[in-house]
Amino acid sequence: MTGAIYPKMAVIGCGLIGSSLIRAARRAGVVDEVAVTDLSPEVLKRVHVLGLAEHVTGDVAEAVADADLVVFAVPVLTMGEAAKKAAHALKPGATVTDVGSVKSAVAEALAAELPDNVFLVPGHPIAGTEQSGPDAGFAELFDKRWTILTPLPRTDEAYQGAVKRLSAFWTAIGANVEVMDEKHHDLVLAVTSHLPHLIAYNIVGTAADLEEVTQAEVMKYSAGGFRDFTRIAASDPTMWRDIFVANKDAVLEILGRFTEDLQALSRAIRWGEADKLHDLFSRTREIRRGVIAAGQESAEPNFGRDRDKH
Template structure:
């Protein structure tokens, strides 16, 4: 939609106003070209009360079906394992031609779980999205309107999704400040396994390793933590429920990347053990090159 005298959506519903959901709401409140009416919905009374206090939605609802009834677009922002369950609540009441989206960081299992619903409600366009942005914080207070600036949002629409629905979700994320790309669910999950899921797995593991050390050494780890370890702890502070669901739902791709990492780590260990300077320097140089590429691509 190019005519911005009319908002992109009349009513946009966010179910689960955590970090991602509340950031969408904040951007929508700042830019009324996105939606005339912003609705937030959550099962938690505390979350609903906080959203109302923050003033980041026009309406706050308890029941997903009530929230979704008049929506032009519903975005489900809950842990991956609960996406299809929430979709089953809202799709029966959504109006013909409305768009359903979600922001989970795993797509294959979500698409598998959604297939029966998509067959049952063919008049609802499903356009999954994954904004590649976030922090270690969660909840409605964690969001901010510029979270998606210059970040990628990956869309994985199923085959035969109406093109106008993809166009509108693309426009939504561009208005959020993101760069948008479409890809298959399988390719998405493999990409995210290496750039997001494996780094989190390593961060959780190395922090656990440090915590398992003898008491005296552990206290020194905490006292003298250098920037490298601090970076791991920032990642490891992420929401446990969300990451449990991600690991279990992207199991195959994640385990494949973990196997590759273990082989590479063993190779680096052998190089250190045998004094193979060429392998050590090569690995370091490749890491530096990747970092430079991220900076040039405005992703660092």
């Protein structure tokens, strides 16, 4: 034994986040043993070839048996189904968490299926790239990024201890940790992540549908801004479909506000209100500088992309 925070970790779903979590935990020495399960036989084959886990199985119950930490890293609309398969095999006292970008719906789905003798602590690491699959993961993905935990409204000592233990785990693998109310999380992420992805999907789709501009021209003459949109719009379609369905209330609220602001911007352009445009662009420039100062600029590192190619 190494004094790991969790002797055995089970990861349900081994895409970018799940495989990165395993690599980060190995690097930090905070787990001794890893079990992985995934619905895709191809993913399980890659996990085995890459040597990511001691136990690789297509059976969820088998993967979670005796695990001290169970991490659900599946699309948010399938969390409940995955938890149902795991429930009867969970070790009493185990900590169960997730990495989903929506917290209210996920917490409800997990809580409905899990037994009372485990500690459910929903979570969300705010990190990622447009890549997917076990080959895309890299240990440095969470370094200096925020992981938000949204604990249940429990005040008992045992549960609070589980929250502290999970927080220590994320801190040990390089993340900053914040505890937040689940509904507030969903509103914040609707602004900072979900709406930007929706805009990216829409603007790339608009460009592709323009009859006056060929698709070849869109690709050939893409300026920096459009290239950034295409990178975002290349994200996993299943994951993002589920996010928008699961977090529809918060997304629609922020989308309504955005639409109003966009209409005001349209009027300023139509009437040549240069001062209004300049004020907006100056204010948003300061936001960008704040993001960089906070260390949250994504450098899109190549960690892991040129290795583990067995």
